[in-house]
Amino acid sequence: MATLQFLGAAGTVTGSMHLVVTGDRRILLDCGLFQGLKALRLRNWEPRLADPARLDAVVLSHAHIDHSGYLPLLVRQGFRGPIYCTAGTADLLGVVLPDAAHLQQEDAERANRHGYSKHEPALPLYTVDDAYAALRLVRPAGYDTTFPVADGAAAVLRRAGHILGSATVELAVGAVRLVFSGDLGRYDRPILCDPEPVPAADVLLLEATYGNRPHPPAAEDDLARIVRDAAQRGGVIVVPAFAVDRTQELLWMLHGLERAGRVPALPVYLDSPMAIEVTEIYRRHPEDYDAEMARALGAGEQPLTPEQLHIARTEQESRAINAVRGPAIIVSSSGMAAGGRVLHHLAQRLPDPGTTVLLVGFQAQGTRGRALEDGARELKMLGQVVPVRATVARIDALSAHADCEEILRWLGGFATAPRKTYLVHGEPDGCAALADAIRARYGWSVRAAEDGATVTL
Ligand SMILES: [Zn+2]
Structure with a gap:
């Protein structure tokens, strides 16, 4: 029996992280930092995952910090397994992770100069060295090709059209096919491909960032x-x-x-x-x-x-x-x-x-x-x-996120309904609106992911 636990981006739009457990194998989908309001950022300092050293692998949807920025911390906590992502994501991580570490170090230095930290001295969440240690674990994978992730688990990455290298993740664990949308991009936008359809899923983990907002037309x-x-x-x-x-x-x-x-x-x-x-x-x-x-x-x-x-x-x-x-x-x-x-x-x-x-x-x-x-x-x-x-x-139309209608369009690519669809990466209003729209259009069983909850796949 395989399970899925929501460790971030549940009821909120940052901190994307989901744990898949099958037998004694443990795989993390995304490894993101919480960003934005202070109450959220403080969660980066709390333990999120029991025993990171026992994780087998991480599979990343894309390089945005709210999906990848926890990696240096995971490595500092003992993770040594492979980090799978596309080649484009691997290259972008080489820029964004050291940059995130620099910002953490600058924050800590500023806090020490002005003496406004509770901790003496204030420490960064992680350092540039931690970022480079994480980068050494990155293993690029091609699009549309099945690759092994751990014993009994294999993945396929497909183009998500959100930023360079962004992918949806199909993870086969035993007989169950779990599909994670990551962040979906927009259709008919410059440079990148449209989001690629995924033919089938038993369980779907779907982003809802713009679940209740349409985008204005072209910019x-x-x-x-x-x-x-x-x-x-x-x-x-x-x-x-x-x-x-x-x-x-x-x-x-x-x-x-x-x-x-x-x-x-x-x-x-x-x-x-x-x-x-x-x-x-x-x-x-x-x-x-x-x-x-x-x-x-x-x-x-x-x-x-x-x-x-x-x-x-x-x-x-x-x-x-x-x-x-x-x-x-x-x-x-x-x-x-x-x-x-x-x-x-x-x-x-x-x-x-x-x-x-x-x-x-x-x-x-x-x-x-x-x-x-x-x-x-x-x-x-x-x-x-x-x-x-x-x-x-x-100019509002430059968002890299699919809006509600575009998410529904991508869902139209599934040949059959997933047994269960869980909404992540959305504010409660956005999730509720998207869930209603999916029920109305496709009649699927869909609900918002609950922070920290574990569900059976
Ligand atoms: Zn993103």
Whole structure:
């Protein structure tokens, strides 16, 4: 008899982790950190898994930190088994895990400097060394090929279309076929393939991030209008950038709009070492591309490279952008302007009414991105109060997550109904709405996963 236990992302959208036990074999699906509100982040410090050294293997759906960021801690706790994922995910982990460790170490150092930790001294959740120890256990696997995970368990990874390397996981344990959706991507979006259908599952573990929200239609028209306006005014567009996927999609769209003659080719400054590295990784994985991307490459185009792309790797190159006059586009991290190089661009450009700040993703409460979205007239950053005279624009359609209708479309690929469907990676409202929609459309047996609960497969 095999069991499945929900160790995270149950009733919430971070901390993805699920334990499959069959006989004396133990396999972990995803190994993510909790993120966001402090009450959730504190859960990263609690033991989540009895005896990690006894785990046989981890199978990862994709490289986002809420699905992979607990790996260094798992290794610190004694895990030595293989970590299976796609080649694209393996490459992205090489960037995001050391980065996550750096952030943990910086947090601890800041807490020690300001003395606001309960612990003396404050310790990081894990270190860069832990991240590299985890990376040494990574074993890339190809798409659509069955590979052994442990005695009596085998897996198949299929394209999920969410970010580079993202996959759905089919895990055969004994006679039971468990399918884990990971995070599903959107249909007909640039660069990546659509989510690949899965023919059958006995038990389905399904994400519900956007279970109750439809996405607005394509973003190209909005982006074209914003770029043309800025070009006319001679202004600068500052884009606080998410390094993984959002930046590459933006570069792809700019390239396409320029080729179609819909926008003038402005200088584009990519000012984020992580986004630069991730863009290089995107260039190295044709196995993830959709037909449109493959066709553009086949025609000799460089679809992730707008005509006038400038790369800023060093601090010095980043500061040199301060001398740039508009029209121009500056893409710089972090995505919610919580920190990073985008701060010095905002500090310089926000007082200028000719500037446009373009927000391309969800802005969490308490971040500068959110304050801008909410119409703040001034912002504190880098030890100064900066007046906001710039225009703030938003493009919502760049989400990498399938919405409710797209999830239902993917479910339509199953030839028969799974015996049981459990919803994970969703807020309670999103899970309830998606469960209703699945019952109404397909009549399946579906319920939200309960945090910590164990179910029989
Ligand atoms: Zn994700």
